[in-house]
Amino acid sequence: MLAVCQLPEDTDAYVRAPIFDGFHVRQLTANIAKPAQKADSDDDDDDDDDDDDDDDDKDEDSDPPVRNFVAAQTGSGLQRGPCYQVSATATYSVTLNDGTSTTGRASGRQNDRLLKEARATIGAQMIEDLSIGRFRAGFELNLSRSAGSDSGSLSSAWMSLGSITVGLKGSYFDFWAGDEFGFKATAPSASTFLYALALRTSENSTLILSGEDPIPRRMADAGYAGAVLPDLVARWKYDDDSTALHLGGALHQLRFASPNRTTRYGHAVVFGVQQQISSIGTGDYLTAQLAYSNTAPGYLGIAQPGGLLRFTLPRNAPMFIMETMRGWTAALSYSHGWSETWRSNAFATYVDLRLTEGPGRGKVQVGRTAINLVWTPVTGLDLTWELGATRIYRVDTLLGLAIFPTRPSYTGQFTVTRKF
Structure with missing residues (x-):
C-alpha cells in the first residue's frame, strides 16, 4: 500500500x-x-x-x-x-516570428514564419534516510519535436548523500531562469556535471561549494585545449517566507589550443533577489538579477540557445575574442496575480559586452522584453499568451555580424503546459 x-x-x-x-x-x-x-x-x-x-x-x-x-x-x-516521486510535463507551443533574426547565425530580413513545437519531460526522484545521512537521487529526460526533427537529451541525473551532491544538474551559479514565461518551456535546459558540498549557515541560509564542468560555458566550437581544472563555484542563498537572496561566484579556467596552450583565468559574480509583494495582488513578487563577468562570458547566459536574452553569438567566431569578453547583464521581472486562476508576468533583460582583444575593442549590446497572460483553469494546466521584443543596439563586426538588423524584432507565442 x-x-x-x-x-x-x-x-x-x-x-x-x-x-x-x-x-x-x-x-x-x-x-x-x-x-x-x-x-x-x-x-x-x-x-x-x-x-x-x-x-x-x-x-x-x-x-x-x-x-x-x-x-x-x-x-x-x-x-x-x-520515498518516491514521478513527474512529467507536456508542452505544445505555436510561435509567430516577424522574421528578423536575432540568433547571431543569420542576418537581415527572413520570411515571416510560424513555428510549432511539442516537448515532454519525464523525471523521478527518491529519498531515503540512512544511518550515515539522507540519500537522494533523481533524473530528468527531455524529448522534443519541431519542424519535423526529433531530439532527446538527459537534462539531469544526480545523487546526494548528506551534504554531498554529484552528477548532472543545473549550475549552482544560476538564479532566475524565466520559468514564468512560455519561451522557457520550449527552451533547452542548461545543465552541467558537478560535485558539491552544502553547509547550512543558519536556519534560512545555505552555502554551497561546487566544482563544475566548464564545457557548457564555452562560447565557441573550436580552439580549446583540454580542461585541467573544473570551474569553482560558490553560492550563498537565503530564504524566508517572503524574501530570497542569491549571491554566487565562479572562477573559470580558459586554455587555448594555440599558441602554446596559453592559459587564462576568468571570473563571474551574480546577485539576485526575489521579494514577495502580496499587498498588490495575489501572490505578487518582484525578481531582480545583476551579473558581471571577465573572461567568463558564458556565465552571463548568452551561451545557451533559447536563453533569456533570445540572442546567441555565433560559435564560429574567433574563440580568443569570444572568450576574453568582459561585460554584465541585468534582469528585472514582475509577476502579478489577477485572481486565483489568472496571472501576468513581465520582464526586461539587457546585456553589455566589451571586446577586450583584437583591433577596435568593440561592443555587443542587446535588450529584450516580454509580457504574458497565464490562465490556470485547474492545477497543473497553464495556457500562456506571450508577446516579446528584442533589440540589438550594437554588435561588433569582429564577430562576423556585419549585416545585423538594428530595428526591434517581435515574437508572439501561445503555449499549453500540463504538469503531472
Missing part, C-alpha cells in the same frame, strides 16, 4: 547539511519509520546551554513531511523503504 511520505522536509532542495550553532555543529536527524516527532532532551552530559539547543531540535524535527512523495506502508501504518 502507498501512503504520503513521512520523512521530514529539508530546508535545502537537494542536500542535507549541518547547522552551525555558535561553535557547535549539529546534524539534523530524521525518523524514517513514522511521522516526525519532537526529540527527547535528557542527555545528562549536556551543559546548561544545551537546553536551548534541545528546544531548537524539537522545532526542527517537527518539520512537515516532504511534499509530493509517496512510500510503501506496512499494515501497521509504518513507512517501509524510501
Whole structure:
C-alpha cells in the first residue's frame, strides 16, 4: 500500500547539511519509520546551554513531511523503504516570428514564419534516510519535436548523500531562469556535471561549494585545449517566507589550443533577489538579477540557445575574442496575480559586452522584453499568451555580424503546459 511520505522536509532542495550553532555543529536527524516527532532532551552530559539547543531540535524535527512523495506502508501504518516521486510535463507551443533574426547565425530580413513545437519531460526522484545521512537521487529526460526533427537529451541525473551532491544538474551559479514565461518551456535546459558540498549557515541560509564542468560555458566550437581544472563555484542563498537572496561566484579556467596552450583565468559574480509583494495582488513578487563577468562570458547566459536574452553569438567566431569578453547583464521581472486562476508576468533583460582583444575593442549590446497572460483553469494546466521584443543596439563586426538588423524584432507565442 502507498501512503504520503513521512520523512521530514529539508530546508535545502537537494542536500542535507549541518547547522552551525555558535561553535557547535549539529546534524539534523530524521525518523524514517513514522511521522516526525519532537526529540527527547535528557542527555545528562549536556551543559546548561544545551537546553536551548534541545528546544531548537524539537522545532526542527517537527518539520512537515516532504511534499509530493509517496512510500510503501506496512499494515501497521509504518513507512517501509524510501520515498518516491514521478513527474512529467507536456508542452505544445505555436510561435509567430516577424522574421528578423536575432540568433547571431543569420542576418537581415527572413520570411515571416510560424513555428510549432511539442516537448515532454519525464523525471523521478527518491529519498531515503540512512544511518550515515539522507540519500537522494533523481533524473530528468527531455524529448522534443519541431519542424519535423526529433531530439532527446538527459537534462539531469544526480545523487546526494548528506551534504554531498554529484552528477548532472543545473549550475549552482544560476538564479532566475524565466520559468514564468512560455519561451522557457520550449527552451533547452542548461545543465552541467558537478560535485558539491552544502553547509547550512543558519536556519534560512545555505552555502554551497561546487566544482563544475566548464564545457557548457564555452562560447565557441573550436580552439580549446583540454580542461585541467573544473570551474569553482560558490553560492550563498537565503530564504524566508517572503524574501530570497542569491549571491554566487565562479572562477573559470580558459586554455587555448594555440599558441602554446596559453592559459587564462576568468571570473563571474551574480546577485539576485526575489521579494514577495502580496499587498498588490495575489501572490505578487518582484525578481531582480545583476551579473558581471571577465573572461567568463558564458556565465552571463548568452551561451545557451533559447536563453533569456533570445540572442546567441555565433560559435564560429574567433574563440580568443569570444572568450576574453568582459561585460554584465541585468534582469528585472514582475509577476502579478489577477485572481486565483489568472496571472501576468513581465520582464526586461539587457546585456553589455566589451571586446577586450583584437583591433577596435568593440561592443555587443542587446535588450529584450516580454509580457504574458497565464490562465490556470485547474492545477497543473497553464495556457500562456506571450508577446516579446528584442533589440540589438550594437554588435561588433569582429564577430562576423556585419549585416545585423538594428530595428526591434517581435515574437508572439501561445503555449499549453500540463504538469503531472
